[in-house]
Amino acid sequence: MADRNLGAHNIYDLRAMALKRLPKGLFEFVDRGTEDEVSLRNNREVFERIRLKPRTLVDVSKRSQEITLFGVKHKMPLVIAPTGVAGLLWHEGEIALARAAAEAGVPFTLATGSMTGMEKVAEQAGGELWFQLYMWPDRKLSHQLVERAKAAGFKALVVTVDGVVSGNREYNLRNGFTIPFSFTRRNVTDVLMHPGWMLNVLAKYVFTTGMPRYENYPSEIKFKVTARPMGRSQMRNDSLNWDDLRDLRRMWPGKLLVKGILHPQDAILAAECGADGVIVSNHGGRNLDGAISPIEALPEVVDAVAKRITVLVDSGFRRGSDVVKALALGAHAVQVGRATLYGIAAGGQAGAARALAIFRDEIDRVLGLLGCRSVAELGPEYLHIVDSALRAPGPKPGLKLLDSTRAVAEA
Numbered sequence: 001m002a003d004r005n006l007g008a009h010n011i012y013d014l015r016a017m018a019l020k021r022l023p024k025g026l027f028e029f030v031d032r033g034t035e036d037e038v039s040l041r042n043n044r045e046v047f048e049r050i051r052l053k054p055r056t057l058v059d060v061s062k063r064s065q066e067i068t069l070f071g072v073k074h075k076m077p078l079v080i081a082p083t084g085v086a087g088l089l090w091h092e093g094e095i096a097l098a099r100a101a102a103e104a105g106v107p108f109t110l111a112t113g114s115m116t117g118m119e120k121v122a123e124q125a126g127g128e129l130w131f132q133l134y135m136w137p138d139r140k141l142s143h144q145l146v147e148r149a150k151a152a153g154f155k156a157l158v159v160t161v162d163g164v165v166s167g168n169r170e171y172n173l174r175n176g177f178t179i180p181f182s183f184t185r186r187n188v189t190d191v192l193m194h195p196g197w198m199l200n201v202l203a204k205y206v207f208t209t210g211m212p213r214y215e216n217y218p219s220e221i222k223f224k225v226t227a228r229p230m231g232r233s234q235m236r237n238d239s240l241n242w243d244d245l246r247d248l249r250r251m252w253p254g255k256l257l258v259k260g261i262l263h264p265q266d267a268i269l270a271a272e273c274g275a276d277g278v279i280v281s282n283h284g285g286r287n288l289d290g291a292i293s294p295i296e297a298l299p300e301v302v303d304a305v306a307k308r309i310t311v312l313v314d315s316g317f318r319r320g321s322d323v324v325k326a327l328a329l330g331a332h333a334v335q336v337g338r339a340t341l342y343g344i345a346a347g348g349q350a351g352a353a354r355a356l357a358i359f360r361d362e363i364d365r366v367l368g369l370l371g372c373r374s375v376a377e378l379g380p381e382y383l384h385i386v387d388s389a390l391r392a393p394g395p396k397p398g399l400k401l402l403d404s405t406r407a408v409a410e411a
Contacts, residue, residue, distance in 0.1 A: 006347050006354050010362075011318045011339045014355055018345035022089065022197055023190040025175030030085060030341050033285035034167040039293070040285030043316030046293045049387040050325050055371035063367050064374045065360070069310065069333055070156070070255045070276065072128065075105030076360055077327055077375050081314050081337035082132030082158060082259075087115025088212055089345040091204040095124050097344055100352035102127025104360070109158055109335070110216075112145065115205075117215040122152040130156040132259070134163065135237045135244055141218055146251050148216075157252045158279065159245065162260025164238045167287040242273055249274035257312070262297040264304035267311075277310035277332075284315045284337060295326060295390075302330030302393040320362025324370070328378040330393045 008014045019027055033040030067077045080101045086093035094116040101108035102125060109130040110121055122129055131149040136142045149157065176184040191198050205212050249256055258270040259279035267278045280294040280301050294315045302311055313326050314335035323334045336359070343355030367373070370382055380392030 004350070004354075005357075006351060008343075008346065008351075008354050008358070010358055011342060011355060014339070014342040014346045014351060014358075017347075017351075018089070018342045021194065022345055023177070023187070023194045025172070025177035025187055025190055026085075026088060026197075027345075028171050028175060029169075029177060030089070030338060030345070032169070032171055033289065034169050034287060035289040037285065038289050039282055039291050040289075040316075043282070043285050043293045043295075044318070046295045046387075046390070047316070047319075047322050047325060049385065049390060050295070051384040051386060052321065052325070052366070052370060053382055053384045054369055055382075058371035058373070060368045060371060060373050062373065063364065065363050065367065067333055067375055069107070072155075074107065074128075074333075076356070076363070077323060077333045078104075078106045078356070078359060079130070079312065079333055079335045080106065080108040080340055081335035082109040082111035082130075082160070083337045083341050084111035084113030084115070084214075086111075086341060086344055088201065089341060090348045091201050092116050092120075093344045093348070094121050096349035097340060097352045098125030098127060098129065100340070100343075100349050100356060103353060104356040106356070107156070109156075110154070112216055113214050115212045115215055118145075118149060118154070119152050120215075122154065129154045130158055130257075132158040132160055133248075134160055135240050137237045137239070139237075139244065139247075141221070143247075143251060144218055145216060146248065150253065154254070156255040156257060156276075157248065158257045158259050159248060160259045160283075161240060161245075162262075162281065162283050162287055163236065164240050165236055167283070168289075169286065242269060245270065245273040245275065257310075259314075261301060262292060262294065264297075264300040267301045267305045267309075271305050271309045275309060277312060278305065279335060280311065280313040280331070281335070282315050295329065298326065298329050298331060299391050299393040306330055306332075306393075320359050320364075321366050323359065323363055324366045324378065325383065327375055328380060328382045328392075330380075 065076055067074055086097050090096055094110060094114045098108040098121055107128040107130050109132050110118055111132045112134045131154040133145060176187045255276040257277040257279055258275045260281050261267050261278045270278050280298050282291040282294055294313045298313050310332045312333050312335055313331040317323060317334055317336050326334050340352045340355045343351035372378060
């Protein structure tokens with residue numbers, strides 16, 4: 001009888017399976033950060049400086065982790081983050097990941113840089129679908145993506161704002177992994193040492209649609225994209241500004257979220273521009289090394305805007321206890337990226353489903369042991385913060401908007 005758990009008891013087990021199955025260059029693209037990986041390490045270490053403070057003799061026999069986001073009920077306080085590489089870990093991995101999310105009752109966010117087109121994902125996956133947008137230098141091309149996402153039925157638009165230039169991921173240069181795939185002695189050897197991935201992923205693309213490409217790119221540029229190291233092959237826009245967000249608000253009828261916020265003043269400006277939510281994120285430690293962790297930034301953002309708009313958070317989540325800590329700090333939900341990518345790499349849809357099941361079981365267990373009956377009951381009173389540099393949300397000098405382009409702290 002097949003093991004529905006895939007032999008994985010936690011997210012780290014799925015990571016170990018992904019390490020074994022994937023070529024080194026591809027695994028490191030998923031797993032690593034940027035430069036000296038200070039932010040990558042801190043994203044995990046910060047959770048250890050927040051302890052849980054349980055209550056006892058509470059009837060938790062009917063505990064629930066259901067949440068409501070933008071008027072829609074979801075079974076777990078999770079959202080699948082945009083991760084364009086899913087389609088390289090598994091053939092059409094975006095569809096497999098979206099289906100796993102639908103079964104688990106959580107939203108799935110498709111990335112601009114996915115290997116499967118948005119229309120195909122919308123047609124085959126089901127569930128609640130969000131679309132992540134990078135604004136390109138030619139804004140008209142990005143606006144075309146917005147119109148396509150609208151026509152395909154995506155419910156939310158997630159605009160990533162912390163990637164205006166490429167992160168310095170030196171390991172990608174050393175490993176020679178590119179999109180579209182190009183052949184070097186080093187990466188060919190790497191691929192040949194992983195025949196399962198070569199036959200079940202790369203070969204399937206080659207014999208059906210050709211070498212994997214960014215399938216959401218407009219046709220006039222998709223086939224002109226030359227092979228460049230992963231992470232540097234997407235077009236970037238270093239002139240991105242708040243007017244772009246206002247333009248998107250006028251174009252997009254659904255929910256609009258801004259991803260990549262670490263400063264409370266930026267959260268206020270996002271709200272003033274019409275955003276329905278912000279995602280506190282440092283891009284998983286993959287862009288600016290030395291940036292603070294989202295958990296460190298979360299309390300100030302919650303204080304600034306959580307009564308006006310929805311606040312999500314991502315980066316570094318590997319345990320259900322991590323999720324509970326973020327919710328207790330005021331986040332409405334948590335986005336997970338690498339964790340479900342490890343699952344996709346380990347076993348496709350079944351692997352992603354296993355990753356989500358692990359989170360579900362761990363969150364449920366932590367709620368029970370905390371003496372907490374629901375996600376809605378979580379708050380800073382369930383936490384003990386060891387590091388004086390960290391704090392829980394609470395009364396502090398407010399942030400006042402001065403005009404449409406800047407905000408300052410009130411004395």
